[in-house]
Amino acid sequence: GRPLTFPPGYNAAQAFIDRHLDEGRGDRAAILSRHGTVSYAELAARVSRCAHALTGRGVRPGDRLLMVVQDRPAFFYLFWGAIKAGIVPVPVNTMLRSRDYAVLIEDSGCGALAYSAEFAGEIEPALAERRPALVLRLDPAEEAALFEHGPDRFDPVPAGAERDCFWLYSSGSTGRPKGAVHLQRDMAVTSELYGVRTLGATAEDRFFSAARLFFAYGLGNAMTFPLWVGGTAVLLDERPTPASTFATIARFRPTLFFGVPTLYASQLEALDQDRPDLSSLRACVSAGEALPGDLLHRWRERTGLEILDGIGSTEALHIFISNRPGRTRGGSSGTLVPGYRARILDDTGAELPPGQPGRLWIQGESIASRYWRNPERTAAAMVGGWLDTGDTYLRDEDGHFYYCGRSDDMLKVGGIWCSPFEIESALIEHPAVREAAVIGRADGDGLIKPEAWLVLTESAVGDDALEQDLRLHCKARLAPYKFPRRFHFVADLPKTATGKIQRFRLRLGAEPAG
Ligand code: 3UK
Known part of the structure; x- marks a missing residue:
């Protein structure tokens, strides 16, 4: 570097x-x-x-x-x-x-x-x-x-x-x-710390990003990283679908592919029919939302390729916690990208020990200086060089970070903090489930219980038998209080332009239980 x-x-x-x-x-x-x-x-x-x-x-x-x-x-x-x-x-x-x-x-x-x-x-x-x-x-x-x-x-x-x-x-x-x-300096910092020192990018690499250039993720993937190392950017100006991304990979032979979990899930399904030539790729990257471990494993089985999950943000400009080539750990966002620091804080602002979920703050040289003409939100999120990510994370003894949810999406079930993402990850291990979103909803007694919104795979039918099977599936994998009490089968989940599930819309959109 x-x-x-x-x-x-x-x-x-x-x-x-x-x-x-x-x-x-x-x-x-x-x-x-x-x-x-x-x-x-x-x-x-x-x-x-x-x-x-x-x-x-x-x-x-x-x-x-x-x-x-x-x-x-x-x-x-x-x-x-x-x-x-x-x-x-x-x-x-x-x-x-x-x-x-x-x-x-x-x-x-x-x-x-x-x-x-x-x-x-x-x-x-x-x-x-x-x-x-x-x-x-x-x-x-x-x-x-x-x-x-x-x-x-x-x-x-x-x-x-x-x-x-x-x-x-x-x-x-x-x-x-x-x-x-x-x-x-910010683009040089992300290009060097993440692009070169984490991904090992060189002038020989060709970079193809399904995430668009106007997102911080795409801007780094397909413009600043290649230009920093003297490599080549591959651009696609069509909607990134399994078909368009596979065709682009076959035609321009990129070495690095950058996607989001939803796209990997639909590409995996498309691999049942399609046999695209992915032989040019040396690694795939995922960011934008957490990559369920099951998706990582199935992708590796089908393609022989790793997906490196990492968390980044617009404010940090790019990824600051990431898995490393050859050392991916399913279900984890990986370890700190050298050059960044992290703290996990409780509600009083005290630093938590390993193993306990709390609010993730990070520090590094690529963090935005401020929000434009917004001193209140700048003061709330950017304090002394530290950035409030708004995410709940826990870090284990050996420095691996585990995503638990947006801080405002976390559920208290029976008085215990419960990560919607953990339940979603268990649900998508079920063969009938393509995508899952879990929110909290009050039951007849006014107590919050997990509720699942599911997009099923093409051949699956959302009936009572499937609901029963999904409950058993969750109970076999999760702490007993974590299984979804209600299910909704839908064609799509509401998402932001960056592909993040808008759980607040699910909370607003559904009729109350009881
Ligand atoms: C969430 C993740 C779990 C998390 C981005 C890579 O997504 C990017 O930026 P945004 O500003 O959103 C930031 C928020 O998205 N998130 C992103 N990646 C992950 N959650 N696991 C992940 N791997 O809530 C974060 O606070 O749209 C991603 C590079 C640059 C980016 N701007």
């Missing part, structure tokens, strides 16, 4: 883009996609032209560039062109609605907005409320103007390791979105 030292005036575009020309990597492939190959030399030239175009059209250092952009090479050009010019790129979720975009335009106070033409239907109505000074609709003519003309050199605007660099909005399950402000 490379040492994490930052010269005065450090601009991240120097380390991630220009350095490759200085080191003679110009002819190597930076990006592969169905739109063709982009070399490091072409990438650097288009980034510089974009920096000229943005400044030439009046965008100033410190201004925000809101990006509603597909996973295509233009994402790279805009993001790095902005950073080179001291402009702050703010990539946002491309699956939102007009109303949401109006909120983001307003909250960010962006001076410029760039959007892929296919999102016009949602973006244009949002502009009626507040129109940024510069609006770039990325059709072929605009892309040519931005990336294909003008000088292909642009000297990076001097910044500094601790200067604002880019923002990512945190997809909180409720409430207004929070803009997490990341600093110039």
